[in-house]
Amino acid sequence: IILAIVFFIQQFGTASIGKFFGPVMVAWFLVLGIFGSVHIVDHLDILKSFNPYYAYNLITHSPSAIVIMGAVFLCTTGAEALYSDLGHCGKQNIRVSWIFVKVMLILNYLGQGAWLLDNHHLVAQGINPMFGIMPVWAILPGVILATAAAIIASQSVITGSFTMFSEAMSVSFWPNQQIDYPSGVKGQMYIPRINWGLMVLCFIVVIYFQHSELMEAAYGLTITVTMLMTTTLLFYWLSRSRVNKFFAFGFLVLYLFIELGFFYANVIKFFDGGWLTIVLGGFIAVCMYAWYNGRLIKAKFIKFVKLDQYVPIIKDLKLDETIPKYATNLAFLSRAKKDDEIESKIIYSILRKQPKRADHYFILNIVNQEDPFTFKYTIDEIMPGTIYRINFLLGFKIDRRINDYFDQVLADMMEEGSIPSRSSHPSLRAYNIPPDLKYIIIDNTYINDTLLTVKEKMTLNIYNFVKYIGSDDFKAWGVSAHNVVVESAPLLDQKVVTKKLQLVEFKHYNS
Numbered sequence: 001i002i003l004a005i006v007f008f009i010q011q012f013g014t015a016s017i018g019k020f021f022g023p024v025m026v027a028w029f030l031v032l033g034i035f036g037s038v039h040i041v042d043h044l045d046i047l048k049s050f051n052p053y054y055a056y057n058l059i060t061h062s063p064s065a066i067v068i069m070g071a072v073f074l075c076t077t078g079a080e081a082l083y084s085d086l087g088h089c090g091k092q093n094i095r096v097s098w099i100f101v102k103v104m105l106i107l108n109y110l111g112q113g114a115w116l117l118d119n120h121h122l123v124a125q126g127i128n129p130m131f132g133i134m135p136v137w138a139i140l141p142g143v144i145l146a147t148a149a150a151i152i153a154s155q156s157v158i159t160g161s162f163t164m165f166s167e168a169m170s171v172s173f174w175p176n177q178q179i180d181y182p183s184g185v186k187g188q189m190y191i192p193r194i195n196w197g198l199m200v201l202c203f204i205v206v207i208y209f210q211h212s213e214l215m216e217a218a219y220g221l222t223i224t225v226t227m228l229m230t231t232t233l234l235f236y237w238l239s240r241s242r243v244n245k246f247f248a249f250g251f252l253v254l255y256l257f258i259e260l261g262f263f264y265a266n267v268i269k270f271f272d273g274g275w276l277t278i279v280l281g282g283f284i285a286v287c288m289y290a291w292y293n294g295r296l297i298k299a300k301f302i303k304f305v306k307l308d309q310y311v312p313i314i315k316d317l318k319l320d321e322t323i324p325k326y327a328t329n330l331a332f333l334s335r336a337k338k339d340d341e342i343e344s345k346i347i348y349s350i351l352r353k354q355p356k357r358a359d360h361y362f363i364l365n366i367v368n369q370e371d372p373f374t375f376k377y378t379i380d381e382i383m384p385g386t387i388y389r390i391n392f393l394l395g396f397k398i399d400r401r402i403n404d405y406f407d408q409v410l411a412d413m414m415e416e417g418s419i420p421s422r423s424s425h426p427s428l429r430a431y432n433i434p435p436d437l438k439y440i441i442i443d444n445t446y447i448n449d450t451l452l453t454v455k456e457k458m459t460l461n462i463y464n465f466v467k468y469i470g471s472d473d474f475k476a477w478g479v480s481a482h483n484v485v486v487e488s489a490p491l492l493d494q495k496v497v498t499k500k501l502q503l504v505e506f507k508h509y510n511s
Contacts, residue, residue, distance in 0.1 A: 002147070002151065003199065003202055003203065003206065004199070006151055006154055006155065006158070007158070007195055007196070007198070007199040007202075010158060010190055010195050011180070011182060011190055011192070011195070012182055013181075013182035013190065021152050021155070024145070024148050024149065024152060025149060025152060026100075027145065028145050028146070028148070028149040029100065029101055029104040029105070030104065031138075031142065031145060032104050032105065032107070032108040032130075033103065033104035033105075033107040033108060034107075035108070035111060035133045035134050035138070036104075036107040036108035036109065036110055036111025036112065036133060037107050037111060038111065038133070039111035039112075039114045039115045039133050040107070040110050040111050040114050042114045042115070042117075042118065043113075043114040043117050043118070046110050046113045046114040046117070047110070049110065049113060066264065066265045066268060067265070067268075069261065069262060069265035070216075070217075070220055070262075070265035070266050070268070070269060071216070073220050073223070073224070073262045073265060073266065074216060074219070074220055075105075075109065076223075108130070108133075111133050112129040112130060112132075112133055115129060115132055115133045116129055119132060131143070158195070158198065161194060161198060162179075162189050162190065162191050162194060162195075163189070165177070165191055165194050166179060166189060166191065166397075166399070167396050167397070168288065169400075170368060170394075170396040170400070171368065171396060172291070172292055172295055173288045173291060173292050174287075174288060174291060174470075175291060175466055175467055175469055175470025176400065176470055177191055177192075177193055177194065177469075177470050178191070178192060178193075179191050179399050179400075180192070181399070189399070193469065193470075197469075201280060205218075205276065208273075208276065209273060214272075214273060215273065216269075216273075217266065217269030217270075217272040217273040217274045218273040218274050218276050218277045219277075220262075220265075220266040220269070220274075221263075221266045221267060221269065221270070221274040221277050221278075222277045222281070224259060224262050224263040224266050224267075225263070225277070225281070227259050227262075228256070228259050228260070228263060231252065231255045231256060231259060232252075234251075235248055235251065235252040238251065286462065287462065287465075287466045287469075289459075290459050290460075290462035290463045290465075290466055291463055291466050293459050293463075294459050294460050294462070294463025294464075294466075295463075297452070297456050297459060297460060297463075298460075301451070302343055302344070302345070303343070303344040304336055304338070304341040304342065304343060304344065305341065305342060305343075305344045305347060306340055306341060307340060307341065307342045307363075307382055307387070308340065308382075310347055310350075310351075311382065311383050311387065313351065314350065314361065314383065314386065314387065315383065315386065317350070317351070317355060317356075317357055318357060318358070318359070318386060320357065323355050323357045324357070325357050325358065325359075326354075326355075326356040326357055326358055326438070327356070327358045327436055327437065327438040328358060328359045328360065328423065328424050328435040328436045328437070329358065329359065329360045329362065329410070329419070329435055329436065329437040329438070330356060330358035330360070330361050330362065330437075330438055330440065331361075331362040331363075331364055331406065331437065331438070331439045331440070332346045332349070332361070332362070332363055332364065332439075332440050332442070333364050333365075333402070333439070333440075333441055333479075334346060334363050334364065334365045335365065335366075336363075336365065339380060339389065339391075342363060343442075345442045345489040346363070346440075346442065348489050349440055349442055349487055349489060353487060353489065356440075359386075359424055359435075360385075360386060360387075360388065360419055361386060361387045361388070362388050362389075362390055362406070363382075363387070363388070363389040363390065364390050364392070364402060364406060365389065365390070365391050365392070366392050366394055366400065366402070367391050367392065367393050367394070368394065368395075368396060369393050369394060369395045369396070370395075370396075371395050372395040372396050372397035372398075373395045373397055373398065374393050374394060374395040374398070375393075375394065375395065375398055376392075376393040377390060377391060377392050377393060377405065377409060378390075378391045378393065379391075379409070379413070385419075390406065390409055392405055402479055403479045410437070419435075420435060421434065421435075422434065422435065423435050423436070436483075437483055438483050438484075438485065439479050439483060439484045439485070440484075440485050440487060441479075441484060441485070441486045441487070442486075442487045442488070442489050443486060443487070443488055443489075
């Protein structure tokens with residue numbers, strides 16, 4: 001019930017309740033630190049645990065050291081949750097918070113250790129040391145506070161997942177999906193399908209394990225893999241940043257030595273639940289791989305043509321009044337990388353599928369920028385007064401709401417007189433009615449299977465499955481559905497390797 005409520009309220013934003021998160025977490029960590037401190041005085045020799053000799057002695061002499069390391073590793077988890085909201089909170093806030101959090105946690109662990117020296121027999125009776133150090137009157141409030149802290153921690157992970165998937169979309173590792181901003185604050189986004197999908201997966205995990213203690217194997221393995229990935233990526237970044245190679249290699253060896261030890265301690269629990277982590281993470285990884293590479297496979301068959309070659313034809317089309325006017329302003333969404341090129345499917349749509357006569361043709365293109373907050377656009381006038389290429393220069397943290405951005409571009413062009421601000425129809429122009437606008441989104445539908453390898457066929461099958469997870473194209477581009485036409489076009493750059501049909505008879509009948 002708590003999980004369902006947490007995911008249900010995401011659609012309304014967390015701005016209104018977010019102001020309670022800080023005070024609740026401060027109270028929670030203060031409670032941990034205070035009750036831990038009370039029990040440290042019972043056994044001051046617990047302070048010897050700061051001496052790393054005891055950890056070394058345990059690892060080298062205890063036959064169950066690996067199992068103990070797997071359990072102890074869970075004490076380090078939670079630190080990584082701080083970094084999931086690094087982009088929202090800022091590094092300085094996290095540094096200051098971590099000093100407070102770490103001190104409170106160490107005091108609590110020391111207190112639990114001191115309590116266990118006298119009460120270790122109670123653990124066999126089901127007493128949790130964290131609540132065992134609390135007086136009886138504080139247990140119920142402690143459970144309530146712990147539940148609230150768990151909900152807040154879950155909120156940070158959910159928010160972090162929205163951010164990660166949003167950035168995965170911007171670098172073509174995940175299908176574009178509808179993104180909402182319920183609170184009006186940029187950092188607080190909401191992706192409906194990710195939210196509900198995450199909820200279903202959480203339900204599956206909870207129903208499968210049923211008790212949080214049984215999740216330790218899956219959780220520990222998840223965190224160790226995350227840390228190994230982070231170390232590997234940081235080493236890659238250091239090597240690309242011209243940092244001293246000996247320093248970078250020393251960093252890699254030191255951290256891998258520590259993390260691989262914990263990884264080994266957790267991977268032995270693979271069949272105790274750790275396998276579920278691999279399955280869920282592997283499923284998302286396969287989807288991302290198929291989406292990225294499926295787009296590359298399709299791109300091989302997409303033909304790009306020089307737009308200049310078709311300018312005379314479009315010019316004559318615009319003047320041909322025997323063709324009904326399709327729209328005053330007609331916008332196509334393009335992914336062509338070169339400024340002088342355009343997908344042949346757009347030319348196919350304008351000239352062959354249904355001749356589309358318009359006063360102005362706009363080619364809209366998103367150019368992803370390395371700077372996360374770049375928010376600019378450029379205009380290339382291909383044919384004076386008729387064809388324009390609009391390049392939206394957007395950072396990966398800028399949401400793709402092309403509808404809103406293009407409206408601003410049109411307003412700027414109208415203000416400077418590049419295009420009329422009133423309808424081209426006299427009856428409407430007399431009443432200052434603005435010109436109409438229509439978007440065309442073209443989806444490629446057919447690739448000849450004989451041109452694909454077995455691996456490419458498998459990749460495209462998964463790609464088509466992942467495509468259903470995404471939103472409709474007009475939603476993904478942030479385009480209003482009321483003025484969008486979604487078309488299909490063949491991939492024209494295909495050489496079909498099949499035998500030519502042989503004509504055997506052609507009968508002529510007299511009328």
